Amino acid sequence: MARKYFGTDGIRGLTNANKMTAEMAMRVGMAAGKHFLRGDHRHRVVIGKDTRLSGYMLESALVAGFTSVGMDVVLLGPMPTPAVAMLTASMRADMGVMLSASHNPYFDNGIKLFGPDGYKLSDADEAAIEAGIDGAVDLAPAAEIGRARRVEDARGRYIHFAKSTFPENLRLDGLKIVVDCANGAGYQVAPSALWELGAEVVAIGVTPNGKNINDQVGSTAPLTLCETVVASGAHIGIALDGDADRLIVADEHGEVVDGDQLMATIAGGWARQGRLQGGGLVATVMSNLGLERHLAAQGLGLVRTAVGDRYVLEKMRASGYNVGGEQSGHIILSDYATTGDGLVAALQILAELVRAGAPASEVLHRFEPLPQLLKNVRFSGGKPLEADAVKAVIAEAEAELNGTGRLVIRPSGTEPVIRVMAEGDDAAQVEAVVNRICDAVRAAV
Structure with missing residues (x-):
């Protein structure tokens, strides 16, 4: 309905x-x-x-x-x-x-x-x-x-909870961490929790004024995080979004690590510890095919859902998985939380970093992503995906990518836009496929 x-x-x-x-x-x-x-x-x-x-x-x-x-x-x-x-x-x-x-x-x-x-x-x-x-x-x-x-004392209660998800035998002593709180809801709790666990904290995006939330800071604008990590000589940077349920990471070189790599890191670590449930993880149709191949090489599976963390969580609860999320950084760890939690996910990533004793660039880049391209086509009315000409072009593209790539085409749930995404081993082929479909959609509208 x-x-x-x-x-x-x-x-x-x-x-x-x-x-x-x-x-x-x-x-x-x-x-x-x-x-x-x-x-x-x-x-x-x-x-x-x-x-x-x-x-x-x-x-x-x-x-x-x-x-x-x-x-x-x-x-x-x-x-x-x-x-x-x-x-x-x-x-x-x-x-x-x-x-x-x-x-x-x-x-x-x-x-x-x-x-x-x-x-x-x-x-x-x-x-x-x-x-x-x-x-x-x-x-x-x-x-x-x-x-x-x-x-x-609500902040203190949450900080205590978040810290309780970090292994008791580990500490963050010796780690210099940049934390970007997007001038949002996590601006007090995230730096405090990291400091209490022993980290040297460089906090940015922690001066909210009512109008600067997500403004050139946070997980959707990670440039400031990346630059600060390099300039300060930090070991790692973590960025939350406005309500702190999303996480994006920067390694010591200032390279962004997205949700797919973070989920791969957590799932791999939990599998080694015998903690991973469901034999893999749950992600959306937007997660990179490289993640799927990486998990398969370890004997782990990837179950895909529609876009939206609520669909990820529904599948996790129905099928007994305890790790899931989105490429955008919504990561749900059901052992600890009922929804995505950027700080709790960050603590699991930091635990893997401490255990490995290696740089973030070595620990967190788990696989080579396949070339992936997403384009949006705005339309003013009608149902362009039901046009015969568009269906024909999509069918041709699916046949062309069969075995070497993947195609996801969907209308946006929040605006009059058709989202066209393709990925595959050949970047030029991916771009050509996306452009052909976008052209067909534009012609139909």
Whole structure:
């Protein structure tokens, strides 16, 4: 069923426009709060946010919505998305909310919802909440209106949790680490956790002003991280995104290490320790074919899903995997977390680095990626992928790449764009295939 408000990761949009207004946030609080009023106990919701200016407005509106239906609110302040998920479960809350638009610019914001188990909501829960947003919601009697309080030690609780995922017999003494927090939700917790484990920390992207989140810093803009690693003589650099659920790494030479290489590193290390479950890992259709071949050479498998960390997690839970993620750096380690956690994933990478006693460039570059090219074709209407001419060109390309490469073509879930991706052993062939398909799509629209 088509959704009116929810996308693949909650509700997201331009603030003070369309579906991301204070009124909408209050309606979400009312509808979600009412949906999770189950049983006769005192109900509680945990709310965290990143550092966007609009977070103050939306947080206040959510509080009004939740308390109006009789739910108590616990405010965490700026905290990573995985911290909200963890604290929702540990505080026995009925649900959790994270205000963030992840890696988007400051003028966007979003509402991510978690159930009492710390997992993102099911399709059925989201559908029920959507119905409540547009419908009438019964308000609580005056004597049963909820209360709100702020928890001052939330950062300390999350830091303690993150450190507990790092092997007890290891330390980060002697490692100089650049950490880029994207001026986002991890700006306090990530540098503190690394320092407490013994690292010499060079922190950048830790001066949020409400408008500079993800601005030339963070996992989607790693140039500053790479330059700082080289300039400071650091052993490694780690970059988080705005809500700290994504991780990208730079080695000591300032070369970027993406999510595919990081997943390969963690899965390989866990396999050697006998910890890897499922006989491999779960990734999306966008992960490089080189990762698949690398895992196969070690006797490990790769299961692919649609794009989106929620689909990765669904497959992990259904089939018993404990490592999964996306090329973009969303890495889910289900032994520790119910969602992607950039800091926890970084600690697993650092553990591998300490164990190996070798430079990051040797430890983290696990395979040679195949040439991969992604292009977008914007269209104004219609269904260009259903055109006979486009189908014919795609069929020809698939036959041409058979055995030597891979083709992924999909409409974007957030904008009127067709994404065309191909990869293979021959870079020139990959480029030619992508261009032919893009030309066919443009002709069709």
